[in-house]
Amino acid sequence: MTTAREIMTPDATCIGADDSILDAAKKMASLGVGALPICGSDQRLKGMLTDRDIVVKVLGAGKDPATCLAGEFAQGEAVTIGADDDAAEILRTMSEHKVRRLPVIDGHTLVGVVAQADVARALPDAQVGELLEALSS
Known part of the structure; x- marks a missing residue:
């Protein structure tokens, strides 16, 4: 049984809830990623910020990325x-919530992220195809 821990990208880098969107965009660019977990001052996960959020909700809305805070999103x-949840649960959660990235939690600690690409590399083509179909509908 393949688990989230086995296929995730470990060591997810957070953006702080009080950090600016501009800082988040710079961090995404330097890491080569399209999304960052948003963590509060308590180091707990507050949400996910995507490059699409930045384009549509900040730039497209005429907001200043230097003054908007990640936590607002x-x-x-x-x-x-969960880190020990199996592949079936990963697929179900991604499909049900129509998300391409899932933060992986061990207790209350963020330990990684499972992205659609991680699923594609680790699981059989039929399962990947079903996920792509669910996310595209």
Whole structure:
């Protein structure tokens, strides 16, 4: 049984809830990623910030990325997966919530992120195809 811990990208880098969107964009660029977990001062996960959020909700809305805070874009409770949850749970959660990235939690600690690309590398083509279909509909 393949678990989230086995296929995740470990050591996810957070953006602080009080950090600016400009800082988040710079961090995404330097890391070569399209999303960052948003963590509060308590180091707990508050949500996910995507490059699309930056373009649509900040730049597209005429807001200044230097003055907008990442925490403003944490939308309710983050959709997560447990580190020891199996592949079926990963697929179900991604499909049900229509998300391409899942923060991986061990207790209350963020330990990594499972992205659609991680799933594609680790799981059989049929399962990956079903996920892509669910995310595209």
